[in-house]
Amino acid sequence: MKITVDEDKCCGAGQCVLVAPEVFDQRDDDGVVILLTPEPDPVEHAAVREAAAVCPAAAIAVSDGT
Incomplete structure (x- = not known):
């Protein structure tokens, strides 16, 4: 799994941190x-x-594979 984030889209809601703080x-x-x-x-x-x-x-974008 590979994750990318688009900081320009982020609204700062913090749901990602609550769900996956690691x-x-x-x-x-x-x-x-x-x-x-x-x-x-x-x-x-x-x-x-x-x-x-x-x-x-x-x-947040998630892709399977490398």
Whole structure:
């Protein structure tokens, strides 16, 4: 799994951090997403998919494979 985020789309809602805090964080000044792990361990995959699904700005893209 590979994750990319579009910081320009991010609205700072923080849903990704609530769902997958090991993979996502937020900047202190504006709340924009910070990707901590672009290629997470398999145990995180379900949480990452959920985070992408609940992102109100559709700022998270998940791809399977390399």
